Amino acid sequence: MEKTKNKTRYTFYWILFIATIIVVFLLGLLSSSIMERRTETSYIYKPQVKINNWEPRNDVWGKNFPKEYQSYMKNSEGDFRSKYNGNAMIDMLEVDPRLVVLWAGYGFAKDYNQGRGHTHAVDDVVNTLRTGGPTGPDDGPMPTTCWACKSPDVPRMMNEKGIAEFYTGKWSRLGAEIVNPIGCADCHEPNSMNLQISRPALIEAFERMGKDITKASHQEMRSLVCAQCHVEYYFNKKTVEGAAYLTFPWDNGFSAEAMEKYYDDMEFSDWTHAMSKAPMLKAQHPGYEVYMTGVHAERGVSCADCHMPYISEGGQKFTDHHIQSPLNNVSNSCQVCHRQETAQLLKDVYERQDRIIENRDKLEELIVRAHVEAKKAWDLGATDDQMKGILTDIRHAQWRWDYAAASHGGSFHSPVEIGRVIGTGITIAQEGRIKLARLFAALGFYGEVPYPDITTKEKAQQFIGLPMDKLKEEKETFKQNLLPKWMEEAKQREEGWGVSYN
Numbered sequence: 001m002e003k004t005k006n007k008t009r010y011t012f013y014w015i016l017f018i019a020t021i022i023v024v025f026l027l028g029l030l031s032s033s034i035m036e037r038r039t040e041t042s043y044i045y046k047p048q049v050k051i052n053n054w055e056p057r058n059d060v061w062g063k064n065f066p067k068e069y070q071s072y073m074k075n076s077e078g079d080f081r082s083k084y085n086g087n088a089m090i091d092m093l094e095v096d097p098r099l100v101v102l103w104a105g106y107g108f109a110k111d112y113n114q115g116r117g118h119t120h121a122v123d124d125v126v127n128t129l130r131t132g133g134p135t136g137p138d139d140g141p142m143p144t145t146c147w148a149c150k151s152p153d154v155p156r157m158m159n160e161k162g163i164a165e166f167y168t169g170k171w172s173r174l175g176a177e178i179v180n181p182i183g184c185a186d187c188h189e190p191n192s193m194n195l196q197i198s199r200p201a202l203i204e205a206f207e208r209m210g211k212d213i214t215k216a217s218h219q220e221m222r223s224l225v226c227a228q229c230h231v232e233y234y235f236n237k238k239t240v241e242g243a244a245y246l247t248f249p250w251d252n253g254f255s256a257e258a259m260e261k262y263y264d265d266m267e268f269s270d271w272t273h274a275m276s277k278a279p280m281l282k283a284q285h286p287g288y289e290v291y292m293t294g295v296h297a298e299r300g301v302s303c304a305d306c307h308m309p310y311i312s313e314g315g316q317k318f319t320d321h322h323i324q325s326p327l328n329n330v331s332n333s334c335q336v337c338h339r340q341e342t343a344q345l346l347k348d349v350y351e352r353q354d355r356i357i358e359n360r361d362k363l364e365e366l367i368v369r370a371h372v373e374a375k376k377a378w379d380l381g382a383t384d385d386q387m388k389g390i391l392t393d394i395r396h397a398q399w400r401w402d403y404a405a406a407s408h409g410g411s412f413h414s415p416v417e418i419g420r421v422i423g424t425g426i427t428i429a430q431e432g433r434i435k436l437a438r439l440f441a442a443l444g445f446y447g448e449v450p451y452p453d454i455t456t457k458e459k460a461q462q463f464i465g466l467p468m469d470k471l472k473e474e475k476e477t478f479k480q481n482l483l484p485k486w487m488e489e490a491k492q493r494e495e496g497w498g499v500s501y502n
Contacts, residue, residue, distance in 0.1 A: 050500040051190040054159050056152040058183035060499055065184075067313060072183065072321035075117030080328045083350050084357070085408075087324060090114035093457040098364045100460035101371060101452070102398060105274030106282060107141070109464060110471055115408070118182035118323060121150040126483070129475050131171050142171040143244035148199065149229035152185035153178045155198040163200050167235075167243040175482060176489035187225040195221040199228040205248035222302035223288065230287035230303075230408075232259060234268065254289040256403040256421045260396060269395075274464060276374035278391040283402035290407040294414030306333045325409075349412055356404070356411035359422045363401045366429040370394050373436045373449045380443045390439070393432030400425030 048063045055061065062069025080086045092112045093099055103109040111129035125131055131142050145167050148154055157177055158166045166174075189196045197203055197213060202224065206213040216224055235244035252258040260281070263269075269279035291297050296306070304319065309332040311320045326333035327349060330342045338345060374390060400421045404410055410418045440446065454460035461468055 053190060054152070054156040054185055055190060056156050056180040056183075056185055057494065057497075058152070058180060061184040061188075061190075063499075067316065067318050068321045071311075073119065074322035075119040075324075077322075078116060080325065082325060082327045084353055085114050085325075086328075087117050088114070089116060091457070093460070096364070097454045097457045097460040098368050100457060100466075101275070101368045101454055101464060102364065102401075103282075104371070104464040106271045106280070108282070109461065109466060110468070121181040122179060123181075125150050126175070126479070129471050143167070143235060144169045144171055144173055145235050145244040145246050146171045147174060147178045148201070148246050150182060151178045151180050152183050152198075153180050155185060158200070164240040164243050164245065167240070167245050172478075172482060176486040176493075179486070179490040179494075182229075186228070195225050197224060197228060199246075201233065201246040201248055202228050202231075205250045208251050219300060219302055222304040223291070223297075226303040226307075227288035230285055232284050232286035232289060232403075234263075234270070250289075254286075254292050255417075256400055259286075259289075259403075260399055273371060273394075276371040276391065276394055277378065277387070278371070278374065278394040278398075280395055281399045281402070283399065283406040286403055286407050287409065287413070290403075290410040290417065291413045293417040296413065301337075305336075309333045309336065352415045353411045356415060356418055356422065359419070359426065360401065360404055363397070363422055363425045363429060366426060366433065367394065367398050367401060368454070369449075369451060370397070370429055370432050370436065372452060373433065373440075376445075376449045377436060377439055377443070380440070380445055382439060382443065386439055386442075390432050390435045393428050393435065397425045397429035397432060400428070 049060060051061060051064065058069065058072065062072075075087075078088045081088045081090075090113060092114055093109075099112065100109045103112075107130035113124065113128070116124060125146065131146060148167075154166070157174065186198055187195055195218070203213055213224065231248055233246055233248050236247040237244055239245035239247065249259045249262040252262050263281055267279075268281075270282040271280055272278070273280050288303075291303065306326045307323050308319050308321060309329065310317055311332060312318075320329075320332065322329075327346060330345055334345050335342070340348075370390075371394065374387065374394060377387060377390070404418045404422050404425075407413070407418070452460075452463050454463055458468075
């Protein structure tokens, strides 16, 4: 009996001992966590240099914010490729040659690459065949406004010269001034580091909608700083004489139909299609508009929550400025809210993308056929009155396709809305082709218009008559003549600014 009591007593002591160790261990973890949080809250910001208003050089900001700057520099990476896109350099015209026909007569048929990280913004816009001419500033086909979202030198120049003056003239006019890629001054005030709107187009769009952007909460600002650029826009040449004034078409709302009505009412078109002669609209990248129709926006999740999540390093919590796809950072982005395993989360995303893109590809094919058939109708002697409704259908169908395709991530941000937009686009494209079939009969043509061989980028560009060899030669001449001059002028100017150490 005594032996049993002793055994029970020893068992109790061992249990108590083990429990004590567990409690001490848990208390240690709690203490460590408290100390880490205390370190975070007690961190005192000690600026190393004075940052002036509209300072465009990201490395200067980096002297005061080294952790953020180190993460920002990771935007130069180009080694991530998901099932659809990523941060690698991808020639989208090679991936999908149908795009060449959709954009016949427009610059995107010459050259269109998947967007890379923000650190490449200036290089990529300089090197694309869509910008610059062969000899000098007056030869560039694009307006100065094309720089608007590429650099913190843009708000600097707007502040120095005026907004309308910045929007005036040709793209290459400011080549020596716009040299620093997207960075700190685009989104932050230099003294308080508060988020700021540095692009007037967003402020002006809010004003026209009767909204005061200065009343936006901090969480809303974590999306609005992105909305300065990741939006649909156009160049309004009626606002200020001689200027291509950057404008967001939000007066009727964010939806594809609302912006389409805005453009239709003012009879605006980005270009006239080289084959169908339809007055076309080119969606830019309506990421913010599509995001606003999705469940994440409805639940108060900002762009930065997923694309720039908080991280801790050395006891300090800060925003990761490596702006990237959440699919390359699932643990810090998606799994903060979603408890599923990484493989399941990726599967969910890809399934949504697959289903959206399946229908989007069908819409692409229908629009290509409509452009080719419309050209045939013109060749047969169709009149403007006979073609008017058909061209409107082509315009509206392709606008819906582009709204879905150019939103970059729209099939995940708002799959229900994007699916709806593509569905209405398919209906409109088919209605336009039915009208073409009836017109062919009226013109005495009963054959089938063959679908072109556009299985490669080169074949598609040849089909629409693009002189690619000449364009590439002109671009190379342009770069040889102007780029060295730009770089030397920029270097001399920035050396004159210096850096003031505190």
